[in-house]
Amino acid sequence: MNLPLFIARRYLLAKKSHNAINIISMISVCSVAVATVALVCVLSVFNGFHDLVASMFGHFDPDLKITAVEGKVFIPNTDAMRSVRALPQVEAATEVLQENVLLRYGGRQQIAVAKGVDSAFERTVDLGSVLIDGRYALNEGGTDYAIPGIGLASTLGVNASFTDPIEIYAPKREGRVSASQAATSFQIEYAYVSGVFCIDRPEYDANYLILPIDLVRNMLHYDAGEVSALELKLKPGARVGDLKQQIQQRLGQGFRIEDRFEQQEASFRMMQIEKWMTFLILAFILTIALFNVVSSLSMLIIEKEDDVQMLRSMGASQRLIRRIFLYEGCMIPLLGAVVGIAIGVALCLVQQTFGLIRLGETGAFVSDQYPVRVSPWDLLAIFVTVVAIGGLTSWYPVRSAARRWAVTMPKAAAASLLLFGLLATASCSGGGGQSADDSHRVSVTIEAQRYFAERIGGAHFTIHTVVPPGQSPETFDPTPQEMMAVARSRAYLRVGRIGFEQVWMPTIVEQNPHLQVFDLSQGIRWIDSDPSAHDQHAHGGGDPHIWNAPATARQMAENTLRAFCLLDTAHTAVYRAAHALLVAEIDSTDAALHAMLDTLTHRTFIIYHPALTYFAQAYHLKQLAIETDGKEPSAASMKKLIDEARAQHVRVVFVQREFDRKHAESVAREIGARVVVIDPLSAQWKDEMLKIGQALTK
Template sequence: MRFPLYIAIRYLFSKKTHNSINITSLICAGGICVATIALVCTLSVYNGFQSLITGLYNAFDPDLKVSLVEGKTFVCPPEQLNKITTLENVAVVSEVLEENAMVKNKERQSTIYIKGVSSNYIQLIRPDSILTAGQFLFEDNGTDFTVIGAATAAVIEGNVACISPIYFYAPKHDTKINMANPEKSFNERAAYVSGIYAVNQQDIDSRFAFCSLDFARGLFNYNNQEISSLEIKLNVNGKVEKIKEQIQTILGDNFIVKDKHEQHEEFHRMLKVEKWITFLILFFILLIAVINVIGSLTMLIIEKENDIRTLSCLGANDKTIKRIFLLEGWLISATGAVVGLFIGLLLCFLQQQFGLLRLNDGGMNEAFIVDNYPVVVNGLDILIIMATILTVGLVIAWFPSRYVGRNQG
């Protein structure tokens, strides 16, 4: 292998008799280089957006969430709850009741997702990182309070300075709507706005209204033990999969335990599909660039007919000669890929450090939560890109090199 590789490297960097061969080889390597840069940068930007959005969701997502496989609410027996709470590396277990409702402030209204939580819920999240006004307070001296998202607050014109409460409405269970007096078909509860949160994600900022568990149970006509889920925070060194299995064993097959990723499985699946569809599109562009190696290698084989005869006379067999040109074609692809990888990683580094490509233009009406395109380089992506290019380059180089020696001699 050392001899064919040595000759292939000499052919790669030596000046050819016909300058067009040098130009063609350079164009081939350049095309592969550009395609590699596009693959590295595009996939890294996808990783950046995925990391950014996942971080936003993580502001509310527990480490583990327990809910029914079928059904909406359940009662968790105290002995089971105590077993979960006392598991090693379980830091907080909060009872939660979630349901759709309508929120109204004077003449302005919006649909909302009520999230009634137990008193220890504040230990499960980082309220200081998401609160833009007020505090996480749900009850004080018999008065009910709620924390709403910034988008919801803008729609209903509610804020912590309001001296009047906002009202929540939910349909009564097993009751038909009275068309003559629709309000009689709904439960109504009032609460003052104690805080406003924002994570700069429209889906989240317009979705939740946090309140006490008792407030939610009263609004939705549930008894004082019913909940829709358990949200669990683990210690830093907690092993998620191990604790998942332990909780599943305690509760049985009627329940499902989801980690952070599984709580938004559809979202992550969609991002992954989009990412690899983009990879395939760029791969076809790369394939066109790599196919040009066939032409460049064919021209080189024709030019080196005399060298092939000389090598044959010196004892090189057809297999060795074919291997020389196979490696030559592969080296063209590899050179373009390595240079493209270096430039792509350099661009990603510069984007991370200096924000070369901006999302916001610095004006007053900035629509994005970050100023620059987020970039995260994934080592596995780099391995896949390089393995793909080098494999395709080897296959493409095999086509012209297999004919070497048949017509020479």
């Protein structure tokens, strides 16, 4: 059971002594729900308009359009092009030749785009469904016909079945244009109007004229077979993205393949920008609404002061208490988000089915009702945004309250009481003794110790690490589950002087008289902190990171062997053989590091937390630490460090994964070095040592 979540749920649902807290909490839920409904509806309407515009372009734009990257025209009768036409997903292919021309009819004239198409155009693009006058015909009985957009037809004053043809002027490709004899510089063709189309897109309706491709070729003096584009219609169910990649592979990089959205990239990109800008505006409104959470959570924290004191007296850590109220604060936006999304989706489905909200009754719109489409990705984005903003607004009052919570009993005493209760429970439920599995469990403080313990005793013992990966052993507070695991262990292998052990080992030893404790630092000469240097340590009595050098690692391995031989005398030969293999691996790592580091020119490096003191001494390197006495660096200390780093030509700044990188990155920028993230606490001891050495040599 997740204890903080269980308590937070009870706090949210239970009736408070001050009814105002319930009212503010419900107001918070309602405000989040309303903002979430608005987000769902607005984004769904944008999706609906996106689909509506895409369907309108579908009457004129093909599913895929192939054009040349260089030049205006290409030959579509190559083997590669024929293989594209023969693809099973391709239903039809149309050859297109397109150019700007001048149109004249009577006393009117207009610049237009002449789009020459072949006989397959009618099967490629559904133009027949948008003809508002006449019929679809481009060539009958040797007579050429044209189909203009409604805006172009209105400008020229033409309509279907007019007896006079449109005059089409195109500059001659050969020769020069003469200003004195302009008429001789143009090629003139004629075409009768067979129909008029209307797509309700000004860029098409007012500019395009559909013509037979042979007429356009003759007018522009292009060779037979030359086209400016090849337009493809795909069969239903074809996957456009996969087919694009397949066609690109066949044609190579000399051709551009565009889907329907890429052909109208500017229009669709603008719609996306408008959509997400609206999303940001509504998210800002949501943020303001979520400030109600700060009020309700602050009042709840004040009301539950007695509960907090009781939990602390039972041994609950400050982290656990913070999580209770943080979960409480997150539940409010979470509940509002779920309710808001449900209502928003329901409203969108009603609009999609019945079209209750209309654009107008004049018939001037393409659709008489607001189009909507609910996207699962939009719902996910909305949910994540609401929960994230809610979590951030909950963090501030919890953090402020944590500073005010008074400690009613020392941590060690609280831990003793908690361990006493846990051990009493364990003894009542487990018969008072260790199980067979518990008798083969050994606890260690950090993951780096597990590297040595598992290599030597892993065949007969289970190794349990108290401080989990990613946590600092200087500040880690163990959970009740961790303490139960230690209590059920047969032995504890301690590092020696690490911060966790200095705080918690007296309590662990006192509450677990059966536990055999072995100190792996025996025989190791401690390196004391130098108050005048940058690598000061706050551990008291010496740097505790003794595992970060092969020489001290060998001594730790020797002490680990001694511990397992005392714990299990029946398998000493197994442990000694495993120890010999481990020492050989340590020696090979040491040799590899000497080969990398002995010839270094610049032998100084920077590290955030001074964890490589023994490593630096072993290979005659100099360590400069950003952190001083376990505290954030001051401006003066940073300047001193940077000046010394420049003088020493430092080229690498190490930072441990459990620490913030901002100071390390700041120093690296100042001195022109690179930041390398390391994990000296890792259970992969050999790999981490070699990684550090390689970083210094690059």
